[in-house]
Amino acid sequence: MNLLIEKLSRRFESEGGEAVNALCEISLEVMEGEFICILGPSGCGKTTLLRIIAGLEEPTQGRVKMNNEEVHGPNENLVMIFQDYSLFPWRNVTDNVEFGLEVRNIPPEKRRAKADEYIELVGLSSFRTNFPHELSGGMRQRVAVARALAVEPAVLLMDEPFGALDAQTRNLLQTEILEIWNKTKKTILFVTHSVDEALFLADRIIVLTARPGRIREIISVDLPRPRERTEPTFGALRKYVLSLIDQAKKD
Amino acid sequence: MNLLIEKLSRRFESEGGEAVNALCEISLEVMEGEFICILGPSGCGKTTLLRIIAGLEEPTQGRVKMNNEEVHGPNENLVMIFQDYSLFPWRNVTDNVEFGLEVRNIPPEKRRAKADEYIELVGLSSFRTNFPHELSGGMRQRVAVARALAVEPAVLLMDEPFGALDAQTRNLLQTEILEIWNKTKKTILFVTHSVDEALFLADRIIVLTARPGRIREIISVDLPRPRERTEPTFGALRKYVLSLIDQAKKD
Amino acid sequence: TQQPSGAATSSVPTKTATPELNVPVTVTAANNNTTALQATQAMTASGSKPTVNILLSKGVGPMPMLLADGQIDGYIAWQPFVEVAKLANIGKVIVYSGDLPPAGSWKNHPCDVISATDDIISSNPDFVTAMDALFIVSDDYVSNNTNESAAIAADWLVGKMNFTYGKTQVAPIDVLKESLPTIRFSSDPSPDWMNGSRKFIETEAELGYIGGAVKNASPEERDAMIFNFKPYESAKAMVEKGYITTPNKVEKQVSLGYLMSDHDTPLFVAIKNWQYFNDKYHIALKPVDPTASRPDVVELIVNGDNIANIRLISADAGPQLMTLAAQNGIQMAYAGIPPVISAIDKGTKIKVIQPVQNEGSGIVASASSPANDWKSFIDWAKQRSDEGKPLIIATPGKGSIQDVMLRIFLEENGFDLKEVS
Amino acid sequence: MGKSICCKKTLIRIILPLIIIITWEALAYLINNEFILPKIESILLVLLTPTADILGSGGLIGNAAISITRVLIGFLVAALVAIPLGIMMGRRETVHDFFDVTIQLIRPVPPLAWVPLSLAWFKIGITSMAFLIALGAFFPILLNTMDGVKGVKRTWIEAATNLGASEWHILKKVVLPGSAPTMWTGLRVGFGIAWMCVVAAEMLPGTNSGLGYLIMYAYNWGQVQVIIAGMVIIGLIGLIFDTFFKEVERRKFSWRELDR
Amino acid sequence: MGKSICCKKTLIRIILPLIIIITWEALAYLINNEFILPKIESILLVLLTPTADILGSGGLIGNAAISITRVLIGFLVAALVAIPLGIMMGRRETVHDFFDVTIQLIRPVPPLAWVPLSLAWFKIGITSMAFLIALGAFFPILLNTMDGVKGVKRTWIEAATNLGASEWHILKKVVLPGSAPTMWTGLRVGFGIAWMCVVAAEMLPGTNSGLGYLIMYAYNWGQVQVIIAGMVIIGLIGLIFDTFFKEVERRKFSWRELDR
Numbered sequence A, B: 001m002n003l004l005i006e007k008l009s010r011r012f013e014s015e016g017g018e019a020v021n022a023l024c025e026i027s028l029e030v031m032e033g034e035f036i037c038i039l040g041p042s043g044c045g046k047t048t049l050l051r052i053i054a055g056l057e058e059p060t061q062g063r064v065k066m067n068n069e070e071v072h073g074p075n076e077n078l079v080m081i082f083q084d085y086s087l088f089p090w091r092n093v094t095d096n097v098e099f100g101l102e103v104r105n106i107p108p109e110k111r112r113a114k115a116d117e118y119i120e121l122v123g124l125s126s127f128r129t130n131f132p133h134e135l136s137g138g139m140r141q142r143v144a145v146a147r148a149l150a151v152e153p154a155v156l157l158m159d160e161p162f163g164a165l166d167a168q169t170r171n172l173l174q175t176e177i178l179e180i181w182n183k184t185k186k187t188i189l190f191v192t193h194s195v196d197e198a199l200f201l202a203d204r205i206i207v208l209t210a211r212p213g214r215i216r217e218i219i220s221v222d223l224p225r226p227r228e229r230t231e232p233t234f235g236a237l238r239k240y241v242l243s244l245i246d247q248a249k250k251d
Numbered sequence C: 001t002q003q004p005s006g007a008a009t010s011s012v013p014t015k016t017a018t019p020e021l022n023v024p025v026t027v028t029a030a031n032n033n034t035t036a037l038q039a040t041q042a043m044t045a046s047g048s049k050p051t052v053n054i055l056l057s058k059g060v061g062p063m064p065m066l067l068a069d070g071q072i073d074g075y076i077a078w079q080p081f082v083e084v085a086k087l088a089n090i091g092k093v094i095v096y097s098g099d100l101p102p103a104g105s106w107k108n109h110p111c112d113v114i115s116a117t118d119d120i121i122s123s124n125p126d127f128v129t130a131m132d133a134l135f136i137v138s139d140d141y142v143s144n145n146t147n148e149s150a151a152i153a154a155d156w157l158v159g160k161m162n163f164t165y166g167k168t169q170v171a172p173i174d175v176l177k178e179s180l181p182t183i184r185f186s187s188d189p190s191p192d193w194m195n196g197s198r199k200f201i202e203t204e205a206e207l208g209y210i211g212g213a214v215k216n217a218s219p220e221e222r223d224a225m226i227f228n229f230k231p232y233e234s235a236k237a238m239v240e241k242g243y244i245t246t247p248n249k250v251e252k253q254v255s256l257g258y259l260m261s262d263h264d265t266p267l268f269v270a271i272k273n274w275q276y277f278n279d280k281y282h283i284a285l286k287p288v289d290p291t292a293s294r295p296d297v298v299e300l301i302v303n304g305d306n307i308a309n310i311r312l313i314s315a316d317a318g319p320q321l322m323t324l325a326a327q328n329g330i331q332m333a334y335a336g337i338p339p340v341i342s343a344i345d346k347g348t349k350i351k352v353i354q355p356v357q358n359e360g361s362g363i364v365a366s367a368s369s370p371a372n373d374w375k376s377f378i379d380w381a382k383q384r385s386d387e388g389k390p391l392i393i394a395t396p397g398k399g400s401i402q403d404v405m406l407r408i409f410l411e412e413n414g415f416d417l418k419e420v421s
Numbered sequence D, E: 001m002g003k004s005i006c007c008k009k010t011l012i013r014i015i016l017p018l019i020i021i022i023t024w025e026a027l028a029y030l031i032n033n034e035f036i037l038p039k040i041e042s043i044l045l046v047l048l049t050p051t052a053d054i055l056g057s058g059g060l061i062g063n064a065a066i067s068i069t070r071v072l073i074g075f076l077v078a079a080l081v082a083i084p085l086g087i088m089m090g091r092r093e094t095v096h097d098f099f100d101v102t103i104q105l106i107r108p109v110p111p112l113a114w115v116p117l118s119l120a121w122f123k124i125g126i127t128s129m130a131f132l133i134a135l136g137a138f139f140p141i142l143l144n145t146m147d148g149v150k151g152v153k154r155t156w157i158e159a160a161t162n163l164g165a166s167e168w169h170i171l172k173k174v175v176l177p178g179s180a181p182t183m184w185t186g187l188r189v190g191f192g193i194a195w196m197c198v199v200a201a202e203m204l205p206g207t208n209s210g211l212g213y214l215i216m217y218a219y220n221w222g223q224v225q226v227i228i229a230g231m232v233i234i235g236l237i238g239l240i241f242d243t244f245f246k247e248v249e250r251r252k253f254s255w256r257e258l259d260r
């Protein structure tokens, strides 16, 4: 796996004729198995960046290369998990997880087996036949993760996955996503608003400036895992990142 | 002003016949001008507690006394700010803020003047004629605050007011609410999920146990304001409260 | 002129029609069993009878289109739809209703009549008589002034706009000039007319359209239930004397129902030419709004006095007017005789007080048909039945005069009738 | 206790119908004119002998069956045209614009007004009736399908695309199920209107059966008790179908409400 | 560029009506039978002389005005009854239960079937017509009002209560404005149906004006071009009113969409 982001820019032309520069010359090389968090003020283009990488949107300039091939349109190696989970509410957990396999025409028994495997992985085995509306926010998030994992992509793109959850559930899921990451060895690009979260999860944190989003700084987090939020080094890093963000906002 | 909560319990009977104990014997005396934060796991009854105090719900046992009178039904001294702000989307900012004055039959000029005053206070003077859907989440929150303040209650009840906001906006509003509190000398009961937030804001933090919510501990936060999140004492208190919550969850 | 008295009426022989008519003619949709008629038995040795399909068209409006379009082979309709087929070159007139066989049996058959509720007859007899008098003179006027009447009726019914029937455009007045002479306007309840009426009663009973009071009554009782010619007789006498007595003023507005048909031309003429009738007979229906092309409120003026305020209610079918009469929505009506009979049968307190016109219907066959008169029509129908594609003939609706006459005509000629859809 | 609540609810629900029936009967005796207000007995006489011939047009049940068949045919035709068209109009702005004006112009025209043209174009018979009934059902189905398709969340489609779904898969596995609840509402409303159009359709020349025919025929013969019996049956059948549609909605499409 | 997009859109929107008109005319010449397909000229002849007398019943404009008046009266009656009832049914479960069965039973009965009873109860005249038209408009208005009131967010009401609003204030200042958009949709749909009922209403005996009357009268005389002209006018008027309702919706009630 080899993901390369080269001088990516994105401009939106609104109907009124005004143009918004959402992203500006973002370049990044992502290592295999890396956990990258993207931080930045609201509206700086984080979602846009992820959508371009996922092939859901085209950049105005620059390119995304996956295994040395330019990404245009959906790519089986790059699967996105949306902020609102976007589960299919008319499908139960198993059927949701199977979706990506279905459209790949994988035979029923095989896809059932694979779905079960990933439902097990996210710890929802006893909720296989439940519908999304019967699950809590955290559980839905996990279904979305299982659905993405089931198609076995090389890279997971997660857009503020824990934004809508309460603090406790959030902490729990952070631990869980790390476990899943450990087990599956996926590469993860993870957008968040929370400095705490980024520090807890990431190998590297990309801090973006306010619109148009440019890379302000890339911070390597070398703390050993599992990380303890109350440790002094953690605190120091938090202070540093917060100050960066404050500056990013002013830019 | 004198707010007394005495042995408050609340039980919900569901249609199926099962009963849920949401609150169990909550007693609390609130001082004039105090800023109280209520923390507790999801579903422990925080919202229920606030609703009972606001007179929107009746307790199964116990009572709420405001200025030595039992609270039944809406009370002009206790105004609640809902988690979803519940602004009236068909009214612009001024008209929303005026609502409470309108139903008190205050003459138009007088209520306009008062509305302007509180809109000014929350810093929205240039948005007077905007509609809620034209405002950002944080601005809507401020309108809700202005609307509540306009009726000049003794106590503000706020239910997770910053739950849906991003980290930056949240920090900003925390500072703002403290400012407003300083200026108006209101008593505030503030529900939140965030330990950080509670520590940043409160004079006292009430930590509730999991359902049925009982008071697990009341923590006085004696840090001077403005508080600095990166200070060691802050960090130590955070660690302590987090551990309390972990236990509260297990209860 | 014959002046039937109540006694004279009941002494009129009840049967002058063909003996076949004494045999029940049963055509019910529920069970399509046709009772064999004597004539039929004689004609069909093999036992299987030729068929004609009857299509209930619910009014006559769509008939020219259906005929032009080949969806039907012919129709029986009231005027002017018989003339319309001819003028629009989409059909030919096979036979006018008065000429239906056996010769003379349908001569002067009843069609539209004037009916009045028992209430108004008993509460305002002199008013009803005055109205009768006006109807007598206006009937007379139409018979003697066909062209002028055609113009008035055309104007009332359809204005100045030309009709468009397929490729042909015709002026309404030309149509009515053709149709009015085929209608016999007469308010005289002649023996022919009485016979015709009784024939309808009989047939309606046999078809199952009436099953109440009238059906179970003897012929004499039937006459008493249905007819009340007393106002007519007094009116007739006054007209002949040349002086109409001024009735008492009617306080409440009276509603008079009528049909949007050239059969009701006398009413239109009475109103549009009110000045003439006022001058000549001192009785008139004066429109309250003289500029209205189709007035809906008129005043009855007798000898210069305003006697009554009358509201005109138009309808497109007699039965609707009878329902209204039953609900006391109207007190007098111009309508075909069958709906009046069935309304009386069902307990509506209303009576036939005089005829408006006789005959005025006809059978039309498509322009391409080999038929020219009723005999060749019968042959054509038989031939088509033998070929396995029986004729489809439209009638305006079950139990209408036209429907009843067509059924009797075809059954007497040995046909099996089938309703198609 | 749950039971007594349920009983009380049922009681409340039947009070008004009872009041209406009792008032009706009282007034009927007072007015004593079957043409204005037939007595309940007269109506029941018709309703309780549902196979007895009415005015030579067959029994209530038979006529109801005929009408239902006609409505189903018209309704199916409408659904078969409206659903695909609605999907295309909902998915593609251009298709929407292409059909919009025409649809907006035709929509307000009552089916009754179509009778003459229908006769000319589709001839006498079930085709004409189906056309008139379908016209009534068509617009609610079309507009709801369109709404439903437009209401399919963009993220569902993006999630599907992202997971490798082709355009056809998206249509089959996302757009269709995602818009199904709204579509179903359209079908329910459409069926209701189709059912209301049966009277208009059965006014076509050549019709001699069906509930609508029966009502109009009874009108021509002043048989008010038959008219009311016909109306009661129309109301009941409408209610039954509506309940069926709602029940399916409750069972199959509850996710829509719960997903909010 | 914005302008050319708008032009293209307009073009796309008028293509189909043009195609229909051209095809119609071509077919009309081909078939050459005014019964089946009157030529556009014949129809235009009627449409373009909108004050000229038609079948002795007055001009198109006059009749349209009469029909619009009737529809407005019936519509107003429906709205005046349906909105308060809908609000009460939406606010109180008991009121809802009380009326529900009756409403569900009456709803599927087509206005046409009410003609005879309407005649008996309301006599000939505008009252009967208004009744029939109101019947058509009543149910959409009622059901939408109910839905709208039920859809008023509980927190709006609680916020208002909490701020000291009385029951009356809540009704006036929260329930009414909060349900207004849905209510308006009900009024829009109801008006559409009222407009469609005008034909049924104008089939009442004693009617001799109005677009619906004109159409049915033209049918009785077999004048297809008049029928089509009448349909075009009905379609256009329906379209105009619908556009008006939608425009008000867009201006006044846009908060509903934007508040999501």
Ligand SMILES: Nc1ncnc2c1ncn2[C@@H]1O[C@H](COP(=O)(O)OP(=O)(O)OP(=O)(O)O)[C@@H](O)[C@H]1O
Pocket (backbone or CB within 6 Å): A012, A013, A014, A020, A021, A022, A040, A041, A042, A043, A044, A045, A046, A047, A048, A049, A211
């Ligand atoms: N389809 C679009 N058309 C026009 N502008 C857009 C579009 N999508 C995004 N933008 C604009 O681009 C900018 C970046 O948007 P984006 O959603 O990527 O921000 P973000 O960093 O994800 O913000 P948040 O933290 O609030 O989710 C914003 O100003 C937004 O208004």
Ligand SMILES: Nc1ncnc2c1ncn2[C@@H]1O[C@H](COP(=O)(O)OP(=O)(O)OP(=O)(O)O)[C@@H](O)[C@H]1O
Pocket (backbone or CB within 6 Å): B012, B013, B014, B020, B021, B022, B040, B041, B042, B043, B044, B045, B046, B047, B048, B049, B211
């Ligand atoms: N009206 C009600 N009927 C039945 N149960 C209720 C009702 N309101 C609340 N509950 C139950 O009472 C408990 C407490 O609810 P409450 O909303 O007060 O919790 P909370 O602490 O505010 O939770 P959260 O942090 O998720 O907002 C929950 O289990 C909830 O399901």
Ligand SMILES: [Mg+2]
Pocket (backbone or CB within 6 Å): A046, A047, A048, A159
């Ligand atoms: Mg984003």
Ligand SMILES: [Mg+2]
Pocket (backbone or CB within 6 Å): B046, B047, B048, B159
């Ligand atoms: Mg809560």
